[in-house]
Amino acid sequence: MLLAAVDYYRPDTLAEAVEALDSTEGARPLAGGQSLISILKLRAASVDLLVDISRLEDLRAIAVADDGSVRIGAGVTYDEMAMSPDLHRSHPRLSQVAAHTVDAQVRNRGTFGGNLCHNDPINNFPPVAVALEATMHVTGKDGDRDIAAADFFTGYFTNALSSDEILTGVTLPALNGRHMGYQEIEIGEAAARAVAVVATSNGNIESASVALGCLPIPVRRPQVEEALAGTPATADAVAEATAAAGEGIEPLSDADASADYRQAMASVVAKRAVMEAIEGGQNG
Amino acid sequence: MTAPAKEQTTTTTWTGQSLPRKEDERLLKAQGSFVDDEGMYRQGYAQFVRSPYAHAKILSVDVSKAEALPGVIATLTGDEVKAMTEPLFQFAPKEDGSQVNEYLLGVDIARYQGEGVALVLAETRGIAADAADLVEVEYEPLPVVTDGVAAAEPDAYVLHDSLGDNIAWKGLFDWGDIDWALENADHILKIDKLHFHRYSSTPIECNAVIVNWDPGTDMIRVVSNNQFPMFGALVIGPSMGVGTDQFDFVSQDIGGGFGIKINSYTSIGVLALLSRKAGRPVKWIETRTEHHQSGGHGNERTFLDIEVPVMADGTMLGFKMRAFDDAGAYLHYEPLGAVIWSQVVPGPYKFKHVQVDYTETLTNKCPAVPNRGYSRMQHLWFVERVIDLVAQELELDxxxxxxxxxxxxxxYPYTTPNGCVYDSGDLPQALDMVLEMIDYEGAKKLKADREGSGKRIGIGIGTTLDSGTNNFGQSRILNPELPFSGNGEACTALLDLYGEVMLKLGTNPQGQGHETTASQVAADILGMSPETIRVWTGFDKSHSTYIGFSGTYASQFAVTGINAVIGAVEKLKAEIIEVAAYAFEVEQDQVELVNGDARIIGNPEAAIPFIGIANMVFANNATLPHEMAERVSLTCRHVYVPPFELPDVEKKYGNLTLTYSTQTHAAVVEVDEETGKVEILDYAVVDDCGKRINPMVVEGQVHGATGLGIGAALKETFEYDEDGQLLNSNFLFYHAATAMDVPNIKTSHIESPSPFTGTGAKGMGEGGGAPLHTISAAIQNAIGPGKAIVSDSHNPPERVWRMLNWDGPAEERGVTVVSNGDGA
Amino acid sequence: MASGPGPTQDIEFTLNGKPVSRTASSRMLLIHFLRDELGLRGPKIGCDTGHCGACTVSYNGKTIKSCMALAVQADGAEIDTVESLAGESGDLDELQESFRENHGLQCGYCTSGVLMSAKFLLERNEKPTAEEIREAIHGNLCRCTGYVNIVKAISGAAHGDEGLALVERLNREHAKEVSA
Structure with a gap:
């Protein structure tokens, strides 16, 4: 409950933040803190300097581009995502997911970037980023770079950032008529989770992107996506195409659920996410 | 639901009204006083060093680095505690005298993860936490015992050498003639195993203590949220070598207790020792992780080899089984749980023949302590599981x-096979009412309609008893030498110098509204408004009145506390009237009390306000006859003692509890076939606790017990891995029910007054774990006959999913029916 | 008092409408700062992990759990606690009064946090449904009430006397919807 000694610094600019991270051993960025402070309270990680990036204006905007893609600042809170008319128009299901993430107090404080960087398997946005093929924008001492979502998550609680780098924002491609489905098994936060982005035409699935969460690294399911492409957008066809969604994944076993159960549930949530995306399309 | 705006006259009856609580204004404005809101001058902050191992020899404890940290005041180790104290009193040593030796801090061996092995005291909370990290403890891991049944095996690793085995208590309970019943029944239902899981009501405020062992007076002042301090004093006093007269226990507001907060007495004791050593007051606020690992868990019970004799028409003759209670590593309040279940042997049913081979074992887990529904709900869950399995397997309704x-x-009054007397009730009517509340016929139709949809409907019923006001004589069934029996509670009613009415209770409530209900019954007796009566808040041993049983636990305030209030206030009333009659020069039966005045009946002009009465007694006593002035004190104590006799310890027979509230619950659930997730569609409760002093408070207790039970049934469990590591050490993995998990609970009530309590009221706070019974039944109903049986009280999605997907052979279902004629 | 050795920062913020200017240890949680340094009793501590919500306060108009923020992060912020609800007169506000009338609290330990969550909800949504109320307070654990009377109290504050009737009707409708 009580943190070990730590220093704190709130830079005014992104450059200052990068500089602080680069020059201080054991420095970590602090955004909403809804994961990091919890870890520090349990003294499960040792940090010497917290660099508070939660007020950096560069990180706090949601901007829709002409092509319909949307850039969400890493420091945007879940609540700000939920309340954003722009995001509601561009990615309505994501807006809805943000509106129901954890609870009101966490939504008011937790940030999109923090949720992604922390990559706790129970976090909900990593599989969203992977399914949508998001681009992660990063700034570090050597300048800016972009990382594909598929390459961003590297393991349990880890990501591709080096210690001087900060995730500044994430660009989600336009849905362009596709719809997103998001389904989870709510045990604790979630024991299994799937995100599907599906395009349908004339009652058939044109293309589908399916990602599973609640894993050390969120994964796409290419075999499932191939099986879905071209099949009728019906419950039976989707059930058949997603039946093997959990094959080969290695979920955790913990107090909430066994790996066996999580694996079995992977295909259930995958099926439900795809059906939700299809129904989203049918509903307009 | 607001305060009735009636004219305040002697005809007003405050008892029975849903008055808003007196306690609420301060709590709503954050003006309550919980332990962490308090402090003592010069206090230091204590932090425990706790064993990360479930079972390990403590080879060495080195506090030198911790003591060298600036700001550290003192440390305390198990060896020091061993040198200055005796092992804690045990309720039921074996006949040869062997028993568990427990000290106030882990000594030589740590026997569960989270057991305290050392303490540090520092100037701030932060330094204390830092210093605890610097204490170096060398451990040598030992084999770990986590299974409460296997712990009883002869080859099990023994936790306590001083005991010789892991058996805390063992006994055969045998009433009626079970062998006859099994021979003569038309059918015998056999169930291999049922398991009631470990969980806790996890009060949101964790344990907390501020203690000062005053070196000048040798008084030990304890500000804590312990809910049964007199019990704690009886156990730790002898261990510490101090008299109970040295303890001054104080509590004001307590952030939930549910029985769990009985357990903090060992912490109080060791923190007092730390205070003595440091010469400073000590403040300790338990963290959530500490609370889950060491604050106390509810009892886990396994039922084996169950046999149930049933007649063809569904009449059940009783049951036979073996029960194993897992007490954890030390006996805190245990093994009282080994006998407390026998308050409700047949549940709400007329079973005549019961045999229970009962064993309580020790394992490398957190000690089990009373948890709302203590020991009875485990048994009542078993009884309800049996009823539903009989119905399902014999195709009965x-x-x-x-x-x-x-x-x-x-x-009624109905005597159970073991001599308990059920006082009153109307269970068939309660069942009819609750079924109507969930639209039973509609639910059955919904169930049929939803077949094949992937979502199954289950309907469950749970009848339960809430036995209140223990006869502590039942402890003699464990150990005939124990000097405990009966029960009781105390109250003192006073007029203060300016004629104000005050009540001092022996209880220390945790949200049950005692200030309100006590003032309601007192108001009726004194003919005044409850608003004008001050009930002293909380408990303070230096001014509260108390007896050895005083506290707030075991569903009894409405009987013991309220009757103590009535007795004390009646005595006060008699004194006021005596003084007034003297002043009026009339007979006492010519005086009445109205709105804070004593007046001559029929002559409102002739009135003496209470201030006048107080003045005569306290400040103007030469106006009274000398005999009256010395005798009348306007300070009237009453101890209510319920009418109990000693049980027959040989036959384990006697009336163990004064009152039996009933609760009948019904639920409609939807089970997702693909995921095993259970959603409650409808939930209703019919409560019968006799006469209700404040119906709104009663309903609140019903809601609370139901909410906790629903959480336990579906989400909340304490589980250990094979190394004895707790998997649910905080709210990250202990999923306490949220507002999204508990549905709107429909409530209704019957009032069957108790003939034994004077007021007709019964205790009702614990609720008997009914949602566990009800939801197990509903899930079973959704799964249907011929499939897996619900054999555990905790049913998270994965367990339900496994039951739905179970397709083993019939003989592995864990339940069989043997009928007379096929070899019974 | 929660602080130990280590770096400190000077911070200024507004607490319940009044300016605060202090030095805070960098490692100190906001909840400890409010309770131990500033002497507030409203925000409570009930867990280690940010799950119980007893410490809920308003931070720049939005609720947060004050055990999940550092005191130094309060610099420049406007923070309101449950102490701000009853006015200068000390009278219960409408929401608090509804909790009293509807028995929306028992032990009172979670109540400060629940009130702050309810206030935030009602500022955004004047007439919430029972389901919306439940969602809004599901970051606040209560072990005494089964939440029934908390939902009723919030609904009562929002909808007046029809609060209870509305909650019950909405729950019935919800039950039908789920099972339809």
Missing amino acids: PVEVRKLNYVQPED
């Missing part, structure tokens, strides 16, 4: 089987 076997309204 679960409603009709219940009605057939219930104790009937005309049977």
Whole structure:
């Protein structure tokens, strides 16, 4: 409950933040803190300097581009995502997911970037980023770079950032008529989770992107996506195409659920996410 | 639901009104006083060093680095505690005297993860936490015992050498003639195993203590949220070598207790030792992780080899089984749980023949302590599981089987096979009411309609008893030498110098509204408004009145506390009237009390306000006859003692509890076939606790007990891995029910007054774990006959999913029916 | 008092409408700062992990759990606690009064946090449904009430006397919807 000694610094600019991270051993960025402070309270990680990036204006905007893609600042809170008319128009299901993430107090404080960087398997946005093929924008001492979502998550609680780098924002491609489905098994936060982005035409699935969460690294399911492409957008066809969604994944076993159960549930949530995306399309 | 705006006259009856609580204004404005809101001058902050191992020899404890940290005041180790104290009193040593030796801090061996092995005291909370990290403890891991049944095996690793085995208590309970019943029944239902899981009501405020052992007076002042301090004093006093007269226990507001907060007495004791050593007051606020690992868990119980004799019409003759209670590593309040379940042996049914081979074992887990529904709900869950399995396996209607076997309204007072007396009730009516509340016929139709949809409907019923006001004589069944029996509570009613009415209670409530209900009954007796009566808040041993049983636990305030209030206030009333009659020069029966005045009946002009009465007694006593001035104190103490006799310890027979509230629950659930997730669609409760002093408070207790039970049934469990590591050490993995998990709970009530309590009221706070019974039944109903049986009280999605997907052979279902004629 | 050795920062913020200017240890949680340094009793501590919500306060108009923020992060912020609800007169506000009338609290330990969550909800949504109320307070654990009377109290504050009737009707409708 009580943190070990730590220093704190709130830079005014992104450059200052990068500089602080680069020059201080054991420095970590602090955004909403809804994961990091919890870890520090349990003294499960040792940090010497917290660099508070939660007020950096560069990180706090949601901007829709002409092509319909949307850039969400890493420091945007879940609540700000939920309340954003722009995001509601561009990615309505994501807006809805943000509106129901954890609870009101966490939504008011937790940030999109923090949720992604922390990559706790129970976090909900990593599989969203992977399914949508998001681009992660990063700034570090050597300048800016972009990382594909598929390459961003590297393991349990880890990501591709080096210690001087900060995730500044994430660009989600336009849905362009596709719809997103998001389904989870709510045990604790979630024991299994799937995100599907599906395009349908004339009652058939044109293309589908399916990602599973609640894993050390969120994964796409290419075999499932191939099986879905071209099949009728019906419950039976989707059930058949997603039946093997959990094959080969290695979920955790913990107090909430066994790996066996999580694996079995992977295909259930995958099926439900795809059906939700299809129904989203049918509903307009 | 607001305060009735009636004219305040002697005819007003405050008892029975849903008055808003007196306690609420301060709590709503954050003006309550919980332990962490308090402090003592010069206090230091304590932090425990706790064993990360479930079972390990403590080879060495090195506090030198911690003591060298600036700001550290003192440390305390198990060896020091061993040198300055005796092992804690045990309720039931074996006949040869062997027993568990427990000290106030882990000594030589740590026996569960989270057991305290050292303490540090520092100037701030932060330094204390830092210093605890610097204490170096060398451990040598030992084999770990986590299974409460296997712990009883002869080859199990023994936790306590001083005990010789892991058996805390063992006994055969045998009433009626089970062998006859099994021979003569038409059918025998056999169930291999049922398991009631470990969980806790996890109060949101964790344990907390501020203690000062004053070196000048040798008084030990304890500000804590312990809910049964007199019990704690009886146990730790002898260990510490101090008299109970040295303890001054104080509590004001307590952030939930549920029985769990009985357990903090060992912490109080060791923190007092730390205070003595440091010469400073000590403040300790338990963290959530500490609370889950070491604050106390509810009892886990396993039922094996169950046999149930049933007649063809569904009449059940009783049951036979073996029960194993897992007490954890030390006996805190245990093994009282080994006998407390026998307050409700047949549940709400007329079973005559019961045999229970009972064993309580020690394992490398957190000590089990009372948890709302203590020891009875485990047994009542078992009884309800049996009823539903009988109905399912014999293709009988679960409603009709219940009605057939219930104790009937005309049977009260009903004596159970072990001599307990059920006081009153109307179970068939309660069942009819609750079924109507969930639209039973509609639910059955919904169930049929939803077949094949992937979502199954389950309907469950749970009848339960809430036995209140223990006869502590039942502890003699464990150990005939124990000098405990009966029960009781105290109250003192006073007029203060300016004629103000005050009540001092022996209880220390945790949200049950005692200030309100006590003032309601006192107001009726004194003919005044409850608003004008001050009930002293909380408990303070230096001014509160108390007896050895004083506290707030075991569903009894409405009987013991309220009757103590009535007795004390009646005595006060008599004194006021005596003084007034003297002043008026009339007979005492010519005086009445109205709105804070004593007046001559029929002559409102002739009135003396209470201030005048107080003045005569306290400040103007030469106006009174000398004999009266010395005798009348306007300070009237009453101890209510319920009418109990000693049980027959040989036969384990006697009336163990004064009152039996009933609760009948019904639920409609939806089970997702693909995921095993259970959603509650409808939930209703019919409560019968006799006469209700404040119906709104009663309903609140019903809601609370139901909410906790629903959480336990579906989400909340304490589980250990094979190394004895707790998997649910905080709210990250202990999923306490949220507002999204508990549905709107429909409530209704019957009032069957108790003939034994004077007021007709019964205790009702614990609720008997009914949602566990009800939801197990509903899930079973959704799964249907011929499939897996619900054999655990905790049913998270994965367990339900496994039951739905179980397709083993019939003989592995864990339940069989043997009928007379096929070899019974 | 929660602080130990280590770096400190000077911070200024507004607490319940009044300016605060202090030095805070960098490692100190906001909840400890409010309770131990500033002497507030409203925000409570009930867990280690940010799950119980007893410490809920308003931070720049939005609720947060004050055990999940550092005191130094309060610099420049406007923070309101449950102490701000009853006015200068000390009278219960409408929401608090509804909790009293509807028995929306028992032990009172979670109540400060629940009130702050309810206030935030009602500022955004004047007439919430029972389901919306439940969602809004599901970051606040209560072990005494089964939440029934908390939902009723919030609904009562929002909808007046029809609060209870509305909650019950909405729950019935919800039950039908789920099972339809």
